[in-house]
Amino acid sequence: MAITEDVFLFLCILSSACALYKQWVSDTNFENATNWDKDLVPCGSDQVEFPEQTKVAVYVGAAHALSGMILPMDGEFILASRAGFSITEGHDPACGEGVITQFKDHNSLKWFDPALWKAAASLDDLHRGSYLFFVHEESVPCQHDDAVFRDASSFRVDISANGGSVLVKSVSILGQTFSNNFDFSHYMASSLGKLQFHGSSSLRVDGSACNDPTGCPCGNSANRDWICANIECSQLDCKKPLHPVGHCCDVCGAIVTIQFSANFNLESYRQHMQNLFLSLPNYRSLQMALSKVSKTHRLLGVIPYETTHEIQVVLQDQNAGPASGMLAEALAREVLKDASAHGSELGIDRAEFHASSGASSSDVSAAIAGNVAAGVLGTLAVLAFIVLMVVLHRRGRLSMPHLPSLRRRRKDGEIGEPGGPIDHGFDNPMFEKTNMIPDVPGLYGVESLNTITLTQSGVHFINPVYDETDFSA
Numbered sequence: 001m002a003i004t005e006d007v008f009l010f011l012c013i014l015s016s017a018c019a020l021y022k023q024w025v026s027d028t029n030f031e032n033a034t035n036w037d038k039d040l041v042p043c044g045s046d047q048v049e050f051p052e053q054t055k056v057a058v059y060v061g062a063a064h065a066l067s068g069m070i071l072p073m074d075g076e077f078i079l080a081s082r083a084g085f086s087i088t089e090g091h092d093p094a095c096g097e098g099v100i101t102q103f104k105d106h107n108s109l110k111w112f113d114p115a116l117w118k119a120a121a122s123l124d125d126l127h128r129g130s131y132l133f134f135v136h137e138e139s140v141p142c143q144h145d146d147a148v149f150r151d152a153s154s155f156r157v158d159i160s161a162n163g164g165s166v167l168v169k170s171v172s173i174l175g176q177t178f179s180n181n182f183d184f185s186h187y188m189a190s191s192l193g194k195l196q197f198h199g200s201s202s203l204r205v206d207g208s209a210c211n212d213p214t215g216c217p218c219g220n221s222a223n224r225d226w227i228c229a230n231i232e233c234s235q236l237d238c239k240k241p242l243h244p245v246g247h248c249c250d251v252c253g254a255i256v257t258i259q260f261s262a263n264f265n266l267e268s269y270r271q272h273m274q275n276l277f278l279s280l281p282n283y284r285s286l287q288m289a290l291s292k293v294s295k296t297h298r299l300l301g302v303i304p305y306e307t308t309h310e311i312q313v314v315l316q317d318q319n320a321g322p323a324s325g326m327l328a329e330a331l332a333r334e335v336l337k338d339a340s341a342h343g344s345e346l347g348i349d350r351a352e353f354h355a356s357s358g359a360s361s362s363d364v365s366a367a368i369a370g371n372v373a374a375g376v377l378g379t380l381a382v383l384a385f386i387v388l389m390v391v392l393h394r395r396g397r398l399s400m401p402h403l404p405s406l407r408r409r410r411k412d413g414e415i416g417e418p419g420g421p422i423d424h425g426f427d428n429p430m431f432e433k434t435n436m437i438p439d440v441p442g443l444y445g446v447e448s449l450n451t452i453t454l455t456q457s458g459v460h461f462i463n464p465v466y467d468e469t470d471f472s473a
């Protein structure tokens, strides 16, 4: 097994394109007990009934004796070799009293339901049950993934989505893989295709793998609403739940964000994390969702001006109560240590983490410097604004709203009387305590009018905060 994994990884790095496989878990197989209303596969004395309106293609893997069968208007049986039906005469002693058993309806199963897919890095892993964990948007097939419907099984899936079509790299059905849309659209138009896929959109394949070794964004965010409609979020125990990109729910745990360089390889990093950390006994219960995500940067938090990509590592543990997320946080710290020790080999420029306990990576110096700079800038901006307001007000260009009525509202809260003993509201010496500001001529006085003069060369004014400035210079 170790050899196949290494070979796979090698191929991945070599071809710089290794797909992920997402396998549909449900089926419409005759032999699957969960498909019958009595949760039992019908046997000899039973009468089988398909509701009249059922549209389904049922895979039959073996020979069955039944006492009778009522067929739907529109349906198909896919018979494996040696599969078929025969009618039992009278009673089958092995089955007891015969019952009428109905095939369950599969119309409500959605392509975009994350619970209906299992993900793996290879077909081998799918067969072995060695699955990968992903955020909700990536639990369903992404644009460069292979969507797999198990061999020897049939299914029915609703592919309604935003927009006309859903795109994946390839689709495997009954052992046949479609990666060319001409062939696949042919299949979709067949009667079997129409019984297996229904809904308002169509499914397309284009055979294009992710050719970027640093990873490709999933491309499912346009269908986020369809995906999250299937998800019910659970109650969380942690202090500061985190919001992973692409996930429908907040989580307890930790998120490591990685700025990567050109030699980063997403799949080998996944292996690296697996071998170094997740296979350790104390981290066995952890779930890791690793993916490349898009981040939109916004001016003043509103206007988008740039989209960048980063690697998101979501770490979640199974702990509940106060310990919830603590194991994940411990691993996040180790991941950061590993990233700073081996960053250049791994292709990691920078990494940081946030945990649901409120802790985050101790990039303290940079963070503090940033905060101070922002604080100074903010103060200057506020000051400039106040000066402008005062000037305009003095000139009669601006009428001030009545501030006292605003302040009185605070009585309702627990802050106490405005200006009372417990009123600590904003003790900024630069604003409130005017008496602490050295006598600056013109800041509040009438003289402010005189400090702005219009001359032929331009506007001169004295900024009370600084020295005399001449902007016409």
Ligand SMILES: *[C@@H]1O[C@H](CO)[C@@H](O)[C@H](O)[C@H]1NC(C)=O
Pocket (backbone or CB within 6 Å): 025, 026, 027, 032, 033, 034, 035
């Ligand atoms: C039977 O169907 C259920 C639900 O659709 C699925 O989870 C399960 O894997 C199927 N069982 C087998 C043996 O394929």
